[in-house]
Amino acid sequence: MTTPAEPLIEVRDLRHEIDGRCVMAAPAFAAVRGEHTLLLGPSGSGKTTLINVITGLITPTSGEVRIAGQVMSALPAAQRDQLRRRTIGVVFQTLRLIGALSVRQNLALAQRLALGQNDSAAIESLIAQVGLTHRADARPRELSQGEGQRAAIARALCAKPAIVVADEPTSALDDANAIAMSDLLLATAEATGATLLIATHDNRLRARFDRTLTLATPQVAA
Amino acid sequence: MTLAGLSLAYLKDRALNTALNILLLTLSVATLVILVLFSSQLAERFERDAQGIDLVVGAKGSPLQLILSSIYQVDVPTGNIPLATVDLLRADPTVAEVIPLALGDSFRGYRIVGTEPAYVENFGGVLAQGQMFAADYQAVIGAQVARETGAGLGQKFVGSHGLSGDGHDHEETPYEVVGILAPTGTVLDRLIVTPVGSIWAAHGFAAPPVEGDAEDHDDHAGHDADHDHDHDGDGHQDHAAHDHEDGHEDGHDEHAEAEPEHAAHAGGGDLEVTALLIKYRSSMAAVRLPNFINKQTELQAAAPAVEMTRLLSLLGVGIDAVRAFAILLMATSGLSIFVALYSALRQREGDMAMLRVMGARPGAIFGHIVLEGVLLAAAGALLGVAVGHAVVAASAASFPQLRDMGLTAARFETAELVIVMAAIGMGALAALIPALKVFRVDIAKTLADTR
Numbered sequence A: 001m002t003t004p005a006e007p008l009i010e011v012r013d014l015r016h017e018i019d020g021r022c023v024m025a026a027p028a029f030a031a032v033r034g035e036h037t038l039l040l041g042p043s044g045s046g047k048t049t050l051i052n053v054i055t056g057l058i059t060p061t062s063g064e065v066r067i068a069g070q071v072m073s074a075l076p077a078a079q080r081d082q083l084r085r086r087t088i089g090v091v092f093q094t095l096r097l098i099g100a101l102s103v104r105q106n107l108a109l110a111q112r113l114a115l116g117q118n119d120s121a122a123i124e125s126l127i128a129q130v131g132l133t134h135r136a137d138a139r140p141r142e143l144s145q146g147e148g149q150r151a152a153i154a155r156a157l158c159a160k161p162a163i164v165v166a167d168e169p170t171s172a173l174d175d176a177n178a179i180a181m182s183d184l185l186l187a188t189a190e191a192t193g194a195t196l197l198i199a200t201h202d203n204r205l206r207a208r209f210d211r212t213l214t215l216a217t218p219q220v221a222a
Numbered sequence B: 001m002t003l004a005g006l007s008l009a010y011l012k013d014r015a016l017n018t019a020l021n022i023l024l025l026t027l028s029v030a031t032l033v034i035l036v037l038f039s040s041q042l043a044e045r046f047e048r049d050a051q052g053i054d055l056v057v058g059a060k061g062s063p064l065q066l067i068l069s070s071i072y073q074v075d076v077p078t079g080n081i082p083l084a085t086v087d088l089l090r091a092d093p094t095v096a097e098v099i100p101l102a103l104g105d106s107f108r109g110y111r112i113v114g115t116e117p118a119y120v121e122n123f124g125g126v127l128a129q130g131q132m133f134a135a136d137y138q139a140v141i142g143a144q145v146a147r148e149t150g151a152g153l154g155q156k157f158v159g160s161h162g163l164s165g166d167g168h169d170h171e172e173t174p175y176e177v178v179g180i181l182a183p184t185g186t187v188l189d190r191l192i193v194t195p196v197g198s199i200w201a202a203h204g205f206a207a208p209p210v211e212g213d214a215e216d217h218d219d220h221a222g223h224d225a226d227h228d229h230d231h232d233g234d235g236h237q238d239h240a241a242h243d244h245e246d247g248h249e250d251g252h253d254e255h256a257e258a259e260p261e262h263a264a265h266a267g268g269g270d271l272e273v274t275a276l277l278i279k280y281r282s283s284m285a286a287v288r289l290p291n292f293i294n295k296q297t298e299l300q301a302a303a304p305a306v307e308m309t310r311l312l313s314l315l316g317v318g319i320d321a322v323r324a325f326a327i328l329l330m331a332t333s334g335l336s337i338f339v340a341l342y343s344a345l346r347q348r349e350g351d352m353a354m355l356r357v358m359g360a361r362p363g364a365i366f367g368h369i370v371l372e373g374v375l376l377a378a379a380g381a382l383l384g385v386a387v388g389h390a391v392v393a394a395s396a397a398s399f400p401q402l403r404d405m406g407l408t409a410a411r412f413e414t415a416e417l418v419i420v421m422a423a424i425g426m427g428a429l430a431a432l433i434p435a436l437k438v439f440r441v442d443i444a445k446t447l448a449d450t451r
């Protein structure tokens, strides 16, 4: 659908206000296929908000986001959902694993929704890659925070999306696991050619990424 | 893992709540199914057994008892009536047919009915083996009697006094099976039919001469006029002894020992039958005949249609009450499903938002929530049907009377399908309002919520 040169994510003049207060103002930014970007910024600077805008969950107050060449906010809801389903895997700060399902079932459902079919071999190998083989039948509430994050990452990857967006995916992980997770994200992105955008204030990750996008806390008077 | 699988997973996740909701619905559906099976099967049986009979004439007493005893063969008769009544009614131009019945004896719980071949014809009875009875002590047995007792042609058996099979045996001439009927699905299947004269003879009364009779009659003159019938009353009703067009050979005068409360008393000529089944020739009879009969001091006339309508309307009050209770129970379970889904979905807003992020369309999520209600209701409804049939099977197994009245668990009524559909529809309805939530959920806000 897109040539390597064409940006998968393109952000222009993006601003978002809530109740008249600017909560996020992003500098112009574009990421091509296979590029790995770290989204940095202090707490409250609008990282999560930017991710919500990029994934089409929030329509920005002004400016635009293009995903694979299409303006997210201009699409009708059904097409926005479809674009998100086909191209973006998301890891949320609050994980949002489905509590009634095991780790394996969470992955299977995500894969099913994205691809319309299940590839259980791919799921098993992904579970093994995030080191959760022994916890594959566990419910999310039985997992430690770090195990939960690994499960959420695996879920975002299981449909092999072109774009992987992660919000604080390593905040709860120890050093070894944080490195392992970012390596996994990077390696998987490398293998599938996915574009990575990871919001974090985890400096441990900094060295491993090609580029960074830094958000400043928006000025109160906008 | 599909969205339908997710519906199941949610139900499993709150297993106790799910089980309680299913149980509630099972109880209500089972109650309704039991009602449907009872009322439809019994009503149908009532109709089939009363086919062709316009009026029953018997001794005074409860008209319902007269109908139950002479048509359905379930209650004890009201008494006996004079043999002369037969001729009286046969002489009536508005009467097409008079079928006499003489009751009082049984074999292994199956009633021996003294009657005429016309009785068998009335139910469309066809001989599967052998022939129709032609003489006293020849018996034709119903399909169920043959099956359950294993009796075959030529089999001899001795009738015992009383209708329930716990009376003492007649120690005289045994009956001989000369014919076996094919199943009719009517009361006939569980009867043993024989000439009226057999009953009469078994109790020691000779048959009187009968006009236009092809069969030979040896000694019909001397029936014992002086038996004393002062036996212990063990609840069995009176016996009839009577003669009719079919042949009778002999009165068994020799067994003069006391029989329990035979109604064919001493005092010459008062041979009796238990009841008469009457078919009208013209509708005029319906107007005139019952009044005419009821004016006779010893007789009463009862119309099966009227009595059964009365019985069903009496039962109907009870049936309506139980049905109202079951419907209330179903409404309660609908409400309970609603509450369960409503509160579950409040906790699942995050899941719904995540499903949307993963690309599920709102309509698909809505459908999967409705499916949750439908699965719950379907489980309850199907379990209810199974339990209902199990209860009916158990009742039929433990109460022979119910089985005799044709109650079976092996039949499904269309009404049951309606009940199941209603229950499933109710489950879907109960899920509808909670499911609408998916269209209102603010994904970004919900996902930002760090609960």
Ligand SMILES: Nc1ncnc2c1ncn2[C@@H]1O[C@H](COP(=O)(O)OP(=O)(O)OP(=O)(O)O)[C@@H](O)[C@H]1O
Residues within 6 Å of the ligand: A018, A023, A024, A041, A042, A043, A044, A045, A046, A047, A048, A049, A050, B445, B448
């Ligand atoms: N729904 C909302 N209503 C009101 N204010 C909001 C809402 N969502 C976000 N904000 C505000 O917008 C600002 C940016 O929030 P955001 O969650 O994007 O920051 P962040 O950079 O992700 O912070 P953190 O690093 O702590 O996760 C914050 O001041 C936050 O309070």
Ligand SMILES: [Mg+2]
Residues within 6 Å of the ligand: A047, A048, A049, A093, A167
């Ligand atoms: Mg954040």
